[in-house]
Amino acid sequence: MRLPLWASALVATLTVQTVSSFASLAVPLLGPPLMARAGLAPESIGLVAAMTSAGICWCLASGGPMLTRYGPVRTLQIGLACIALGLAALSQPLGLLGLLGAVAIGFGTGHNTPAGSQVLVRAAPPRHRTLIFSIKQAGVPFGGALAGLAVAPLVLAQGLSAALWTVISVVLLTIMLVQPFRQRLDEDRDVGRRGWAPALLSPTTVVRSVRVLRAHPSLPLLTALGASFSVLQSCLTAFMATYAITAHGVSLAEAGRIVAVMQGASMLGRIALGWLADRMGRALQHLALQAVASALAVGLLVTDVVQDVWALYASAALIGTTAIGWNGVHIAELARVAPLALVGEITAAASLFGFVGSIFGPLAFTVLVSWSGSYELSFLLMAAQLAAFGVVSAVIPSGGADQRGRRHS
Template sequence: MIDAKQAAAPAPPLWPALVAMTALQALVSLALFAPGTVAPRAGISIEQLSLFSTAAFAISLVSSFWGGTLVQRLGSLRVAALCAVIVCVGMSLATFGYAWALLVAGLVLGLAAGPETPASAALLGRLVQPDKRAMVFSIRQTGSQIGAMAGSLLLPPLAVGLAPNSAYAAVIACAVIGFVGFERLRPAYAIKSEPMPYLGLRERLALVSSDRRMAALAVASIPFSGMQVILNTCYVSFGTVELGLSHVEAGWLLASAQGAGLIGRLGWGVVATRLRSARAVLVMAGVGMAVCALLLGMFGAVMSTSLLILLTVVFGLTASGWNGVFIAEIANLAKPGRVAEATGAVLTISFLGLVAAPPLVAALTPRFGLGGSFVALGVTAAAGATVLLMERSHARN
């Protein structure tokens, strides 16, 4: 039972909630991409990584259906604490080192990946003013980059210097700290939410399709999400196998992409605010990630180090920097008080990219290499940008 605050009580402050929700995303991101960062040392193949990612995001697609209901019943901070517990369980399973254990770990982590975004959207959407949403949601979405960047920098040295299990143990320690923090903050944000109807698949599709702008947003997010998950999951393996880098060097290269993505999530929010057009920003990001994927896939092996770093930074800026503006645009299109519901509905479509991209890469890589897989994903990202561009042109007519 969530206790209601008295009507006269002042609204709780935004910044502690923003920090907590950013930390939640960082924690889930760190756990989801930990196997990819230690893969060369742990002997995890692209096929195993693909199964892990597919399992995680397939379950997250299902668990996202429960996100709004869990938030309404338990509150955003209690959902965050439960996600931290799930991360502990998932990483504990990964320490067994077997392919089946990694697969089960992915299934478990999907239970955290689904509800965390609706929980954050519901809490922050209630606390922030509409004109500040793009910036606040962009800040919150940097959690994905913070988690992935920390994993890229810290987990490969742990795996090389100690053992892959030490990297998983570090993630577990972060989850324990997160659980304590979320529980300490929870009483201050235990605000009663309005009852939220359960949305099945049919209702979610109807909600998205009822608004042409939201439908275009959802469709374009499929290839964008697919590109992002493969960048985070497979780029270290791409660096060691096809670019001739060491494990640690490949980790640093991925960290540069994630650092650029972090800057991009903030920078794109500023650009969207000034242009007053999140769609234009998303089109630019889609084109940018498509060009980077095509160039890296076709010519990455023969590029100079400086050019490779530059292109990787731009890749991260676009492929990992678009999410904040995306979530803010969902919040802007949603009806008042229905932000979590709309977020869950659109993410149901978006998760298709997270689920489909890993098996696509697993199928293409044996024949065309990871470079060929990036080329294929670049084409799909260009198609996503085209969808947004066409919808924007239609809206002007």
């Protein structure tokens, strides 16, 4: 039985999103042993996280011609191959090769959002579009939850390098699993397009990728709010396991389970919030309220209320639902207000600013922890900037972002 086009698109993009997330989020979970092997402080994992985000930014700024040339499914397969190469580099002692590997992982992961948006916006029924986008984006925390549950036992059973090679095997298998979807979903690729490789190093491509955000008056505000969310999310993803180990004395396996709870709650939160946004509309105001709620959840994490491990699990679940559960609604709203021909480019450009935040967030967090010796203060400052952006987004006119059903051509 042949699946409807939207279902084929969702299965393919959700599968790649989940495996990409599983592979990339395995790295911060391995932060303590990776840094210990390199003779570095645990918070130095922030440098690896920043380099991964730099790779994502590179992809989002310059990878549009590749997507046009090969189509979404083949582009996602290329991304998975880059992730496998990056993980292979990280399987060696951390040095320049390892940092380049982190960039490769980011470059491979960066294709997921624009390629997924390009195929889903054409295939998804409009009245369920936000829910479908949110289900696809739920692959990020689902993959993270799988990593949280599986990575620590793999390390304990096989050792650090063998665990990384197991993850690489899963990534390579996924490239083959999505191949059957390619013919149907890559029909609109431009097979005559040339010059995608030089575009990866072209400043002109970067400038054009940013200019497309002028296509709708609500896009700059949506982009800024997404970048603010990304700052906090990147810090939570990079440092939650290390924070649980250093501040609460839990084991690596326990920290992995805490991260799994955070990511699992995010998966459910993304789907529920996507459904709610489809029912209620007013996505920008919805995101503004969620920003304030996210900051409050992080504040709860670092207060004296969270003392035992069960309270830590509860806080992680609340943070997952709020601070990491925003992405599906945000991506769907970007796709809704964008001109149809520019959906992939606009999604990539907005995501580019988000991942710039993902670079500077962990770097700033690392510096703050080194300066103050306090993870709590660092988390509070990252949460405060998101709350401020949420308040600003709630009071500034949206420029028509919430006129439901509008479509530009």
